[in-house]
Amino acid sequence: MEIGERLREQRKARQLSQAKLAEALHLSRQSISKWENGTALPSFANVVAISELFGISLDELIKGDAALMDHLKSNDHFFSPVGKLVTIGISVGLGALIVLTLLHVSIAHVGDWIALAELIGFIGLVCTIKWETLNKSLSNKAVFWGVIWLAALTIPIVMDILRGIVEGLNSYN
Structure with a gap:
């Protein structure tokens, strides 16, 4: 059968x-x-x-x-689009970290460039995702963990922005 x-x-x-x-x-x-x-x-x-x-x-x-x-x-699921994204993304990130360490470059010196790469990558990903397909495939558990992940990402970014605004206003006065 x-x-x-x-x-x-x-x-x-x-x-x-x-x-x-x-x-x-x-x-x-x-x-x-x-x-x-x-x-x-x-x-x-x-x-x-x-x-x-x-x-x-x-x-x-x-x-x-x-x-x-x-x-x-x-069907080799290791090389599915998500598998590629995770595997290659982590590999490139670790490779860049190793190169920066070997060259004695502080993360603080390249932090702005890393933030720019994060922003460009995020915008590119958001613009190219097939949202209808993604919405159909997300379970309630996936949405729950996604909310936690996004909240954890958002909090330090917003705090950093607010700290910058306050410091800017204080230095202006």
Whole structure:
């Protein structure tokens, strides 16, 4: 039995429509339909999510589906866009830190340039993200942790701006 047939069987056993299953997985109904009809295969992350949602093991879900196994083996998630962003971003940052340390350059001397690179990178990222796709893929937990992360980033920046304004006003008087 292929993954599409198993998925349809499990979905119907739980009396879920394709739309309800898609909503639970943060996907479109068309994706579920394509999987069930065998015209597309789910990603590994979606297979895991389906397994958790239905409370069945991955083995039960994918056993015997050679096409899905080949599909999952061929998708190297280490080089997905997010994987590249994290891996290359951290590598470049650590590499730059090592070079600056070897050249005995203080971070304080390049702090403004780093801040400029952060701003340009952030603006570029915000302008190129497909927000509709991102919004559909974020779970409530991801939003919660994103809020904490953004708040933690915002507090020192705003404090620094306010301190600069106060110091500027005090030196002007």
